[in-house]
Each structure stands twice: as C-alpha cells, then as structure tokens.
Amino acid sequence: MIVAEHFGFVVGIDTHAKTHTLAIIDTPTGGEMANETFPATTTGGNRALSWILRCTGASAEQVLLSMEGTGWYGAKLRQQASDAGFQVTEAPVPNQRLGRYEGKSDSIDATRAARTALSIPTNRLREPRSRKDHMALRILSNARRTMVRERTAAINALTALLRIVDLALMPECR
CATH class of the missing domain: 3.30.420.10 (Ribonuclease H-like superfamily/Ribonuclease H)
Incomplete structure (x- = not known):
C-alpha cells in the first residue's frame, strides 16, 4: 500500500x-x-x-x-x-x-x-532521526575533525622545526 x-x-x-x-x-x-x-x-x-x-x-x-x-x-x-x-x-x-x-x-x-x-x-x-542520536553523532564528528586538525598542525610544526633547526642528531665525521 x-x-x-x-x-x-x-x-x-x-x-x-x-x-x-x-x-x-x-x-x-x-x-x-x-x-x-x-x-x-x-x-x-x-x-x-x-x-x-x-x-x-x-x-x-x-x-x-x-x-x-x-x-x-x-x-x-x-x-x-x-x-x-x-x-x-x-x-x-x-x-x-x-x-x-x-x-x-x-x-x-x-x-x-x-x-x-x-x-x-x-x-x-x-x-x-532521533534527536539524541543525531546530536551524539554531530558531537563525535566535530571532535574527530578537531583532533585531525590538531594532529596535522603538530606534524607540520615538527616538520618545520626539523627543517629549520640543526638538532645535531647525526654524529659528525672525524
């Protein structure tokens, strides 16, 4: 029907x-x-x-x-x-x-x-859609998006640091 x-x-x-x-x-x-x-x-x-x-x-x-x-x-x-x-x-x-x-x-x-x-x-x-389920999914999605953004920013900062500063991690040849 x-x-x-x-x-x-x-x-x-x-x-x-x-x-x-x-x-x-x-x-x-x-x-x-x-x-x-x-x-x-x-x-x-x-x-x-x-x-x-x-x-x-x-x-x-x-x-x-x-x-x-x-x-x-x-x-x-x-x-x-x-x-x-x-x-x-x-x-x-x-x-x-x-x-x-x-x-x-x-x-x-x-x-x-x-x-x-x-x-x-x-x-x-x-x-x-249930309002509670819908809201919970929205919160989880926003939290994940924020964590990915922060992780990317941290990786970019460390990469920039390694390119700019000589940390003398490699022993010098004598």
Missing part, C-alpha cells in the same frame, strides 16, 4: 531557523489545498498543527507529515506533531538526476516534500 492509498492528506513541511512552511496535499486528487508559513516557535507549531486539522477536517491519524530537517530545524515541530498523534516521516530527497526544478521557494519546497511522498510504500517511509 502506498501513502496516497493509506492517508487522506500529506503535509509537506520545509523547515528553517525562523519559519516553517507547510503545504497540504489532498491524496485522492494530488491537488494542493493550502500553503502557509508559521513561526518556528512552540506557539507557531501549535498554530500549524491546529491549521492542518482545521483545513483538512481530518483526524491526526489520517494525515502524514513529510518533513525536511526533522533532526535539526524541524526537531521541535516533529516532537510536537508526534505528541499530537501525527505520523511524521523524513521527506524524500529529490532526485538530482532529473535536474533542478524551475523556481525555488519555501512554498515550492513544502509542496515537493508532500508530493514526492505520495507514491512511497507505507512500509518504506523513513523514520525521523
């Missing part, structure tokens, strides 16, 4: 630091019902979730949220939506081989996030 057969509506969400843009797609027709931008705050998230329910007239279980940035800018909204009973999935990555689409805006990105999810089998939906 694909998403369009299982859910009545798919909401694409393009997340940013200050705002989140949502686009509601009616799955039977594939048509866009509404498109709106909300502040990326707890209050803005509550307003966005209420807006979804009001526009669709459906229960949270009948709506799939296809969200970009579930582990970063959209983490707070993802948690609010999950707590409210919505199923949230990581938005599919656009196919880069098809080239860049015409135009670029938050509204277009939100609509694309919803429409690309319509044909995905429900058992293949991507679970949003």
Whole structure:
C-alpha cells in the first residue's frame, strides 16, 4: 500500500531557523489545498498543527507529515506533531538526476516534500532521526575533525622545526 492509498492528506513541511512552511496535499486528487508559513516557535507549531486539522477536517491519524530537517530545524515541530498523534516521516530527497526544478521557494519546497511522498510504500517511509542520536553523532564528528586538525598542525610544526633547526642528531665525521 502506498501513502496516497493509506492517508487522506500529506503535509509537506520545509523547515528553517525562523519559519516553517507547510503545504497540504489532498491524496485522492494530488491537488494542493493550502500553503502557509508559521513561526518556528512552540506557539507557531501549535498554530500549524491546529491549521492542518482545521483545513483538512481530518483526524491526526489520517494525515502524514513529510518533513525536511526533522533532526535539526524541524526537531521541535516533529516532537510536537508526534505528541499530537501525527505520523511524521523524513521527506524524500529529490532526485538530482532529473535536474533542478524551475523556481525555488519555501512554498515550492513544502509542496515537493508532500508530493514526492505520495507514491512511497507505507512500509518504506523513513523514520525521523532521533534527536539524541543525531546530536551524539554531530558531537563525535566535530571532535574527530578537531583532533585531525590538531594532529596535522603538530606534524607540520615538527616538520618545520626539523627543517629549520640543526638538532645535531647525526654524529659528525672525524
């Protein structure tokens, strides 16, 4: 069963630091019902979730949220939506081989996030990354990057020292 057969509506969400843009797609027709931008705050998230329910007239279980940035800018909204009973999935990555689409805006990105999810089998939906796991990996990656940078700097300093200063390590011939 694909998403369009299982859910009545798919909401694409393009997340940013200050705002989140949502686009509601009616799955039977594939048509866009509404498109709106909300502040990326707890209050803005509550307003966005209420807006979804009001526009669709459906229960949270009948709506799939296809969200970009579930582990970063959209983490707070993802948690609010999950707590409210919505199923949230990581938005599919656009196919880069098809080239860049015409135009670029938050509204277009939100609509694309919803429409690309319509044909995905429900058992293949991507679970949003856990915030704790995501943060732990980010910390480990940054620590490794820092250690590599420091190691390289130490090697370069020692190499420069050996080239500049005669340390008399080799015995002189007499």
